[in-house]
Amino acid sequence: MASLGTIRSNRLRGCPLLSDKELLRKGRGSFDYRVDNSVGLAVIKWADTKCVTLASSYISHSPVFEVSPFSKERKKKVNVQCPQIVKQYNIHMGGVDLSDMLVSLYKTPFKSKRWYLAMFSQMIAIAVNSAWLLYRRDLASQGKKYNKLKDFRINIAKSLIQSRNVHRKRTSAAANLLPQNKIKVPVAPRPTEDVRFDIVGHFAVFTEKGRCRLCTNGQTTILCQKCNLRLCIVSGANQRNCFTSYHSK
Ligand SMILES: [Zn+2]
Ligand SMILES: [Zn+2]
Known part of the structure; x- marks a missing residue:
């Protein structure tokens, strides 16, 4: 599965990266990385105003881009090296927040002592929300009206109830x-x-x-x-x- 995210430094299991201090001393935009091709994992530590560590199963530092953020200290835009992994992270990082927000809108009341069932319920919720996002994108791109998420969910529920009726009738x-x-x-x-x-x-x-x-x-x-x-x-x-x-x- 292609994945990309931040990782806390105490979860690196001894992956030898430069310390935050050393990296910050080298300047904003400097980075250190390790790639393990046998398990398909890249870990990159990048120095912005602070250090951030990212891990990914599909992307590494290359190619390196140049970005020009505003520097508070120098009171002007500065050129900073930005590895590919950081760029991708910035493009997609809103996705998790959006997903959480949509799940919380119509949360299925679901409490169980078996903790893993909550994960199952969450996965279904994410699948439904992703389906709605695709549906909305398709219709919106054609300038058509689309159902709100609530109606979309109701339609799925109705369809599932009706499809079960057919099985009963067939028997x-x-x-x-x-x-x-x-x-x-x-x-x-x-x-x-x-x-x-x-x-x-x-x-x-x-x-x-x-x-x-x-x-x-x-x-x-x-x-x-x-x-x-x-x-x-x-x-x-x-x-x-x-x-x-x-x-x-
Ligand atoms: Zn007729
Ligand atoms: Zn019919």
Whole structure:
């Protein structure tokens, strides 16, 4: 796994780097590093106004850039050497803070004596948030509207609940026809977009005659088992297939 972060000097397990004092004496921008290619790890200590130690599994000091931060002592911009690892760290370091912030927004109430379950819950939360960030980026880049994180999470929950229903129905298809025939709710809840277009388990079954959900003027006895709504299929002169149309983008 590619990783990069700061490391405390007492966690270096004796990795021989120059001391903070020695490095600061050499001047701002100087650095010392050790690379272990057998385990794929680079450790770099870099002197800014203070010393900072970074470790990475995919990046080292090279190439070295030149940055020009403002020097308080000299009251002007100075040129300072900046190893690649420091540059990358500055680009990405906001990521962890952002991730923590998003997780805390809608934290799943989850307490357990088994400590590792909290890690599991955290990983799911991070995966969901990352998915939302990608989804938002894609839609925003096309100038489209996107769901808020809260609605995005609700949609995932609804999709997962509905996908489990399909498994149950498959095991005893005949028994499930009975309760479905009893459904006389005038407006059935619509499936989420994820479920509607997932092309999984949308079986046509017969039900009581009723209005087609898509064209709304046709009467039909065909029901999508998963979406739980009527969709007509009509042959002849005015032929149409609302069942297929409804499930395709
Ligand atoms: Zn129709
Ligand atoms: Zn369906």
